[in-house]
Amino acid sequence: MNQKYRIERDSMGELKVPADALYAAQTQRAVDNFPISGLRMPREFIRALGLVKSACAQVNADLGYLGKAQAKAIRKAAEQVAKGEFDNEFPIDIYQTGSGTSSNMNANEVISTLVGREIPATSKNAVNANDHVNMGQSSNDVIPTAIQVSANLGVHERLLPSLKHLQATLLKRSKELSKVVKTGRTHLMDAMPVTFGQELGGWAAQIGSGIARIEDASKRLRKLPQGGTAVGTGINADPKFGKLVAAELSKQTKVQFEAAANLFEGISSQDAAVELSGQLNTLACSLMKIANDLRWMNSGPL
Numbered sequence: 332m333n334q335k336y337r338i339e340r341d342s343m344g345e346l347k348v349p350a351d352a353l354y355a356a357q358t359q360r361a362v363d364n365f366p367i368s369g370l371r372m373p374r375e376f377i378r379a380l381g382l383v384k385s386a387c388a389q390v391n392a393d394l395g396y397l398g399k400a401q402a403k404a405i406r407k408a409a410e411q412v413a414k415g416e417f418d419n420e421f422p423i424d425i426y427q428t429g430s431g432t433s434s435n436m437n438a439n440e441v442i443s444t445l446v447g448r449e450i451p452a453t454s455k456n457a458v459n460a461n462d463h464v465n466m467g468q469s470s471n472d473v474i475p476t477a478i479q480v481s482a483n484l485g486v487h488e489r490l491l492p493s494l495k496h497l498q499a500t501l502l503k504r505s506k507e508l509s510k511v512v513k514t515g516r517t518h519l520m521d522a523m524p525v526t527f528g529q530e531l532g533g534w535a536a537q538i539g540s541g542i543a544r545i546e547d548a549s550k551r552l553r554k555l556p557q558g559g560t561a562v563g564t565g566i567n568a569d570p571k572f573g574k575l576v577a578a579e580l581s582k583q584t585k586v587q588f589e590a591a592a593n594l595f596e597g598i599s600s601q602d603a604a605v606e607l608s609g610q611l612n613t614l615a616c617s618l619m620k621i622a623n624d625l626r627w628m629n630s631g632p633l
Contacts (some may be wrong), residue, residue: 353420353444354437355460361433367426372434377421379481380438381413383473383557384464386579387572391466394569400456401446401463408445409438409464417441431474439464467568469560471598476557476576478604483586486549486607494542494614501535519627534621541614548607553588555580556597563595 336347341356348359372380385406392402411417420441427433439460446458458464465473509528514521558573560566565573573590580588591597 353417353441354422355440355444357433357436357460358423358440361423361427361437365424365427365433367424370425371423372421372425373481374415374418375481375485376434376477377418377438378413378415379477379484380434380473381409381411381442382480382580382583383477383576384438384442385409385413386576386583387466387468387557388464389579390572390575393575394571396569397463397466398456400450401458404446404449404456405442405458405464407449408442411445412438412441417445430470432470435465435468435470435473436460467560467572468557469567471561472556472559472573472594475598475601476555478601479552479555480580480584480586480588482604482607483549483552483588484584486545486552487586491542491545494538494545498535498538498542501531501538505529505531505535513628514632516627530624534624537617537621541610541617544610544613545607548603548610552603552607553586554591554597554603555588556591556594558590559594559598563598565594 335350337350338345339348339356388402388405391397423433442464443458443460450456505528511527512524515523515525555577557576558565558568560568577588577590
């Protein structure tokens with residue numbers, strides 16, 4: 332009840348925002364309008380959103396649309412967001428308005444406020460959330476791009492290295508136990524002899540197939556819709572914008588992103604993310620099957 336507020340103004344009027352918040356009116360309206368689940372955007376998504384904003388600022392500067400001082404300040408702030416230094420400044424519920432507009436504006440407002448600590452609002456290099464941080468962008472291409480970037484980073488930084496380690500370990504044990512014979516079972520009943528090496532080799536092959544499926548799906552997930560802006564036509568964005576943003580994100584993340592060949596598909600669907608989700612379900616089934624094999628094996632006979 333002792334919370335201190337400041338008054339922010341936008342096209343819809345005035346409203347109260349916590350005095351020390353880095354976000355502004357658009358974010359607060361979303362907080363007020365969507366108190367649904369209490370769940371916030373995950374760390375991986377906020378990281379990706381910061382990376383996208385940083386890349387866009389660099390490209391706008393390279394193309395001559397944004398001053399170098401402005402771009403440098405935006406990049407610094409966006410990279411702080413990406414590193415997780417301001418996650419508490421992203422209070423919006425995951426259930427929000429249509430295209431993630433609220434989360435996009437949340438990022439724009441936080442980044443512009445951080446820039447304002449270095450570049451005063453009275454300066455000719457002052458940065459505005461809409462005009463500069465969001466330059467050449469729309470929620471309709473930023474949000475699906477951030478989803479795809481975050482998913483790719485999760486796949487390439489954590490999932491694939493873990494799966495490759497598991498596969499290598501299974502193959503190593505398969506070779507070590509290649510001559511140890513055990514009972515093979517069908518329908519839980521003793522059937523014919525197999526070696527531990529053969530059984531572990533089957534598990535290693537399952538993990539290998541899972542790796543191949545995920546790598547194949549990630550090829551399509553790396554095709555980013557950034558540059559399509561509002562409806563896919565790229566209005567208010569340089570025609571080279573999307574391709575250059577993908578290249579900049581590749582440089583930042585070591586994941587080889589590229590611009591989607593068809594931006595209309597990219598912003599109007601989440602087919603690539605759904606495909607990856609399906610492959611993760613397949614992988615989960617494989618891991619559960621292997622775990623169950625181990626459980627039955629440990630049930631005897633010893």
